[in-house]
Amino acid sequence: MTEVSARDVAGVRPLAHTLTQNGEVGGEGSDPVPIETPLRLFLAEFLESRAAAVALAVLALLVAVAVAAPWVTPQNPYDLGSLDILDSRQAPGAKASAGFTMILGSDGLGRDLYSAIVYGLRISLLVGIMSGVLAMLIGMSTGLLAAYAGGRTEAVVMRVVDLQLSFPAILVALMLVAVLGKGVEKIVLALVAVQWAYYARTVRASALVERRKEYVEAARGLALSPARIMLRHILPNCMPPLIVVGTVQTAHAIALEATLSFLGVGMPPTEPSLGVLIANGFEYMLSGRYWISFFPGIALLVTIVSINLVGDRLREVLNPRLRR
Amino acid sequence: MTAFLIRRLMQAGLVVAAMSVIVFFGVNIVGDPVDILVSPEADQAERARVIRDFGLDQPVWQQYLLFLKGVAQGDLGRSFVHGEPALKLILERMPATVELALAALVMAVVIGIPLGLYAGIRPAGRVSKAIMAGSILGFSLPTFWVGLMLIMVFAVDLGWLPSTGRGATASVLGISTSLLTADGLAHVLLPAFNLALLKISLVVRLTYAGAREASQQDYIKFARAKGLSERRIVGVHLLKNIMIPVVTVLGLEFGNLLAFSVVTETIFAWPGMGKLLIDSILLLDRPVVVAYLIVIVLAFLLINFVVDALYSALDPRVRLRDAGS
Numbered sequence: 001m002t003e004v005s006a007r008d009v010a011g012v013r014p015l016a017h018t019l020t021q022n023g024e025v026g027g028e029g030s031d032p033v034p035i036e037t038p039l040r041l042f043l044a045e046f047l048e049s050r051a052a053a054v055a056l057a058v059l060a061l062l063v064a065v066a067v068a069a070p071w072v073t074p075q076n077p078y079d080l081g082s083l084d085i086l087d088s089r090q091a092p093g094a095k096a097s098a099g100f101t102m103i104l105g106s107d108g109l110g111r112d113l114y115s116a117i118v119y120g121l122r123i124s125l126l127v128g129i130m131s132g133v134l135a136m137l138i139g140m141s142t143g144l145l146a147a148y149a150g151g152r153t154e155a156v157v158m159r160v161v162d163l164q165l166s167f168p169a170i171l172v173a174l175m176l177v178a179v180l181g182k183g184v185e186k187i188v189l190a191l192v193a194v195q196w197a198y199y200a201r202t203v204r205a206s207a208l209v210e211r212r213k214e215y216v217e218a219a220r221g222l223a224l225s226p227a228r229i230m231l232r233h234i235l236p237n238c239m240p241p242l243i244v245v246g247t248v249q250t251a252h253a254i255a256l257e258a259t260l261s262f263l264g265v266g267m268p269p270t271e272p273s274l275g276v277l278i279a280n281g282f283e284y285m286l287s288g289r290y291w292i293s294f295f296p297g298i299a300l301l302v303t304i305v306s307i308n309l310v311g312d313r314l315r316e317v318l319n320p321r322l323r324r
Numbered sequence: 325m326t327a328f329l330i331r332r333l334m335q336a337g338l339v340v341a342a343m344s345v346i347v348f349f350g351v352n353i354v355g356d357p358v359d360i361l362v363s364p365e366a367d368q369a370e371r372a373r374v375i376r377d378f379g380l381d382q383p384v385w386q387q388y389l390l391f392l393k394g395v396a397q398g399d400l401g402r403s404f405v406h407g408e409p410a411l412k413l414i415l416e417r418m419p420a421t422v423e424l425a426l427a428a429l430v431m432a433v434v435i436g437i438p439l440g441l442y443a444g445i446r447p448a449g450r451v452s453k454a455i456m457a458g459s460i461l462g463f464s465l466p467t468f469w470v471g472l473m474l475i476m477v478f479a480v481d482l483g484w485l486p487s488t489g490r491g492a493t494a495s496v497l498g499i500s501t502s503l504l505t506a507d508g509l510a511h512v513l514l515p516a517f518n519l520a521l522l523k524i525s526l527v528v529r530l531t532y533a534g535a536r537e538a539s540q541q542d543y544i545k546f547a548r549a550k551g552l553s554e555r556r557i558v559g560v561h562l563l564k565n566i567m568i569p570v571v572t573v574l575g576l577e578f579g580n581l582l583a584f585s586v587v588t589e590t591i592f593a594w595p596g597m598g599k600l601l602i603d604s605i606l607l608l609d610r611p612v613v614v615a616y617l618i619v620i621v622l623a624f625l626l627i628n629f630v631v632d633a634l635y636s637a638l639d640p641r642v643r644l645r646d647a648g649s
Contacts, residue, residue, distance in 0.1 A: 163339065166628050168583040171620065178605045178613050179347060255466050262468045263590055263602050278469060282591075286487075290476050297469035305464045 045317050052313030055306040062303055066122040073115035074100040077272070092291050105291040107280055113291065116277055117299050123273040124300070127184065128254035131191035135253075136246055138192065139199025144230050144238075146200070147207035158204070161197040169194045173256055177265045187266055191253045202245045206238040240318040247311035251304045258300055274300045332632075336625040340618065344395070347617050348388050391614070400618065401611030405604070410615035414597055420490060421596035424588065425581040427516035428523065429574060435520070436527025437563075437570065443528070444535025445558065455528065462525030467584060471518040471591035478514060486511050488593040515592040519585060523577055530573060534566035541565075575634065579627040582620070 047053045065072055092105040092113075104113040146157040164172065176190040210216065211234065219229045260266030261275030262282075269276060274296045281292030375381045379390055394401060400411045443452035479487035490511055538544060539562065547557045586598030593599070597616060604612035 167621075167624055168580045170586065171583040171624075174586065174601070174605075175347065175617055178601075178617070251464075258466055259468055259587055263587065265602070265605055275468075278472065282472060285472060285476055286480060290480075293469070293472050294476075297466070297472070300466055300469065301464065304466065305461070308460075308464050 042317065046313055049313050049316075052309055055309035055313075058302060059306040059310060062121060062306070063125065065118055066125050069118045069122050073112070073118050075112045075115040077111045077116045077119050104295045107277070107292045113277075113295055116272065117274070117296050120272050120274045120277050120296060121299055121303065123267065123271055124254050124257060124275070124303070127188060127191070127257050127267070127273065128250050131188045131195065131253045131257075132246060132250040134188065135192045135195040135249065136199050136242065139196040139201075140203050140235070140242065142196070143200035143203030144207055144235065147204045147211065148226065148230050148234075154204075157200065161200050164194075164197045165201070169252070169256060170259065173260060174263075174265065177260060182265065182268045184267065184271060187257055187260065190260075191256060194256070195249050195253060198245055198249055199242065202241050203238050206241050207234050210234045210237045244311055244315045244318060247307055247314060251307035251311065254300070254307070255304055274303075332629055336629070339625065340621055343621050344392070344614070344618055345388070347614050348391060349384060395618070400615035403604075403609055403612045405607050405609045405612075410611040411619070413600060413612060414616055414619055417595060417597045417600050420594060421582060421585050421589070421598060424512065424515055424519060424585055424594060424596060425578065427512050428520035428581055429578060431516055431520035432523035432527050432574065433570075436524045437531050437566075439524075440528040440531025441535055441558065441563070441566075444532040445539065447532075447536060456532065459525040459528040459532075462521050462528075465521065467518065467522065468587050468591060470521055471515075471588060474514050474518055475591070485514050487514060490595055515588050515594050518591070519581060519588045522584075523574070523581065526573065526577065527570060530570050531566055534569060535562060538562050538565050572631075575631045579624050582623065 046056075070076065095101055100112070104117065106113055107116060142157055146154040173190045173194050176193055177186065180186040180189065207230075216229060216233060219233050224233075257266055257273060258275030258278070261273050262279045264279065267273045267276050272280070277296035278293045278300070281289070281294070281296070284292050379387055382390075391401060398411065399409060402408065403410050403413055406413055439455050443449075443455040446452050475487040478485045490508065544557060544561060547561050552561075585594075585596060586601060588594065589596045589599040590602050597620075600612065601616045603609075604616070
């Protein structure tokens with residue numbers, strides 16, 4: 001009952017209404033009622049929270065800016081020829097020798113900080129999303145396998161997962177980076193190794209529940225192959241919690257990469273992610289040139305907060321138990 | 325209980341063995357330590373002498389066997405850079421790290437519980453909403469960046485607190501600590517707060533949830549009906565029941581604090597184990613890295629074990645069992 005009223009407030013009617021409404025609309029011809037596909041219902045419910053809507057907009061903007069980096073920045077920070085050492089360590093608002101205004105100032109190498117942040121955001125997002133997707137694929141397959149195979153396979157997989165989750169992520173990542181060394185692919189590898197266990201546990205938990213449901217029994221009765229049942233029937237129903245874990249873990253991955261880069265064991269200086277930019281500013285901090293560390297940090301913070309807010313809202317919308 | 329103990333110990337032994345193999349072989353492949361050990365001007369004879377002295381001319385697996393033999397004798401190798409036993413270097417720095425983690429833990433409790441209680445008792449108030457929003461922010465803020473900002477504001481701009489080092493230390497039972505001198509306390513404040521920030525948010529949320537849930541319970545309603553003072557209801561009846569989850573989670577998080585001190589120690593130049601690890605990774609000082617990892621894995625297995633055992637002792641509903649049995 002409460003659910004119905006909450007949806008009515010948002011202008012979305014429950015399904016029973018829609019059917020009669022659509023029937024009448026067919027006769028009248030005017031007043032077009034939007035077709036309520038599951039996706040639209042979902043979106044409408046998601047946007048009910050204003051904080052989540054803003055976070056989603058900010059996130060979309062950040063991704064767009066990162067993708068379009070060369071077109072929205074006055075300078076290519078990788079093009080060493082365009083840098084001028086005389087421009088280094090300028091305060092926000094100073095004019096660069098090339099003519100444009102450096103709205104966020106410049107760093108120790110004379111890079112326009114705004115351009116460097118946009119390019120850095122590109123790297124941070126790329127690393128975070130890449131490791132998130134890879135970890136999800138690996139965790140999903142092992143989790144599904146464990147749930148379906150059961151017995152010894154399950155025991156071994158889940159023991160490894162438990163063991164890994166009993167150590168803090170930063171420690172495991174540091175260990176791996178100490179062993180593997182620097183480099184983009186090594187960082188991604190370390191992040192994947194840290195995160196796959198979360199996905200595996202999530203998928204296994206929901207797959208175990210789904211397995212006992214009637215539609216799976218029906219599929220078995222049709223003598224479908226186990227692989228088909230797992231991938232086409234069970235997996236799609238495990239997606240909601242997986243999506244939530246995916247968003248939160250991507251934010252974690254971005255924060256972890258920044259932390260490792262800050263410590264000097266993450267991204268190499270040739271691929272300055274936001275963490276590297278912040279680390280570069282550290283040495284100028286004590287002389288009062290705050291902006292070199294401050295602004296990349298704000299960019300990182302906004303990214304992480306908006307991903308977390310979106311993830312939080314997804315959890316609320318996708319989890320039927322939390323519905324009002 | 326005994327079966328649980330034995331199985332846990334065997335499991336721990338396996339983990340340590342696997343760890344030492346992975347880390348030792350991995351670290352050996354990364355870089356050439358000869359470049360660090362020998363100055364560029366050294367002649368061939370000098371190079372050969374260093375390589376022989378450190379056993380670097382032997383195959384990796386033989387180096388590993390030597391290392392294992394050393395471990396059995398409590399000798400985890402000598403630092404290339406410091407020229408001292410790696411284990412000694414780590415144990416020397418351990419008190420500083422533990423002290424920092426403890427200070428952060430105390431801060432989390434002292435700041436987190438009152439804020440969470442306040443918000444939990446008046447969930448509709450504006451201050452309560454601000455506290456809860458702040459706790460979400462506390463989860464999202466990257467620790468290292470907050471550390472930098474703390475230095476900027478309190479050390480550079482305001483000049484109130486020192487930003488690097490440990491300050492004066494006092495010695496108690498042979499362990500030096502900063503917590504007993506005024507100078508040391510001033511030094512510990514910023515790094516401990518930085519490390520505690522995440523845990524403060526966690527404690528606020530736990531306490532908030534606990535207080536909200538508990539205030540609906542019959543025993544609180546009964547206490548109200550009995551006409552007890554608000555202070556007694558909150559301080560005795562409510563707080564006692566909230567403390568169980570808070571204490572458990574904080575116990576589990578202590579290990580996390582030790583691990584995260586790597587970041588805080590690097591920012592505040594705190595001379596603990598974490599800073600030693602980062603310095604050693606950057607300098608390719610293999611023995612120290614390997615020794616640190618083995619020590620921290622052992623520490624973690626111990627902490628996890630103690631927490632599990634304590635948990636079952638505190639809450640009889642929890643049974644010690646192994647998924648494999």
